[in-house]
Amino acid sequence: MKKKVLITLGLLLGVVFVAALAYGFYLYKSVTDTVQEIHEPIDRVTDKREEKVDVERAEPISFLIAGVDSRGDDHEGRSDTIIVMTVNPGERSVKMLSIPRDTRTEIIGRGTIDKINHAYAFGGVEMTMDTVENFLNIPIDHYVSINMEGFKGLVDALGGVQVTNEFSFEYGGYTFPEGELYLSGDEALAYSRMRYEDPRGDFGRNDRQRQIVEAVIQEGAQIGSITKVGSVLNEVGKSVRTDLDLDGMWTVQSKYRGARHSVEQLEIKGNGTRIDGIYYLEIPSDEVERVQAELRGHLELN
Structure with a gap:
């Protein structure tokens, strides 16, 4: 009897071990397949750094997050959302700046003065990175492009996101009361589009x-989200593109993860104006310099 029990336990342990190996392989295969799908490297060199940022040494780093206003799985269109995120692991802090899409600035590589969100339509993410670098006088080390229409699927795969709404409003057929809200993908998209x-x-x-992006980052980092990895990876593959490869993602995740606990939202202010009948947001030079100084300080640039 004792021998049968030991054999049974041995078989059970063997099944569990094989299942764990199979699940581990599934996760690894799912992750690598998704990374291959979303990885879109770009060939550009910034003149805002003397040397490329060293992620192994956890040097402060910057990201451009471009929310593309497109439909379906398409990643073409104008960048409806432009967020610059700087991460300083030494200070364990993140700063996030949304650049208003109507901001009037030079479009680098085109030689024109236009709305900053037009850079994506003219030259994709590379022209957007170059234009934002010139505007803020900081290096943009990496990018993440998000199809905002498809982004709602990622929110649903995570089980929703939590935000704090400052005032009640209705938009897109949804009612958003003041206070703590837990949003589905469709609700999050509507919440982020009202203006x-x-x-x-x-x-x-x-x-x-910025609230929605930060909430996705926070929710995605939770241990409980591992159980949803299959659906999350599927939605990431549909809606996200980045120049980071798998090794780069692992390094950033391990070296910079702690900084997510302190996120500061920055704002840049300007004045609306019309030129030839077109609305622009003009940012005063002293305001641009203020934001530049804050971001450069966070990146520990001289």
Whole structure:
């Protein structure tokens, strides 16, 4: 009898071991397949750094997050959302700046003055990175491009996201009361797109977009989300593109993860104006310099 029990336990342990190996292989295969799908390297050199940022040494790093206003799985279109995120692991802090899409600035590589969100339509993520670098006088080390229409699937795969709403409003067929909200993908997309009912207009919408992005980052980092890895990876493959490869992602995740616990939202202010009948947001030079100094300090640039 004792021998049968030992054999049974041995078989059970063997099954568990094989199942664990199979699940581990599934996770590894799912991750590598997704990374291959979303990896879109770019060939560009920045003149804002003397040397490339060393992620192994956990040097401060910057990312451009471009939310592309497109439909389906398409990643073409204008960048409806432009967020610059700087991460300083030494200070264990993140700063996130939303650049209003109507900001009037030089479009690098095109030689024109236009709305900053047009850079994506003219030259994709590379022209956007070059234009943002010139505007903020900081290096943009990596990019993440998100199809905002497809992004709602990622929110649903995570089980929803939690945000704090400053005032009640209705938009897109949804009602958003003041206070703590837990949003589905469709609700998160509507929440992030409303601007006409907001007394702060585009600035208010920028804040809500940053809220959603930050909430996805926080939710995705939770241990409980591992059980949803299959659906999460599937949605990431549909809606996200980045220049980071698998090794780069692992390194950033391990070296910079602790900084996510302190996220500061930055704002850049300007004045609306019309030129030849087209609305622009003009940012005063002293305001641009203020934001530049804050971001450069966070990146520990001289």
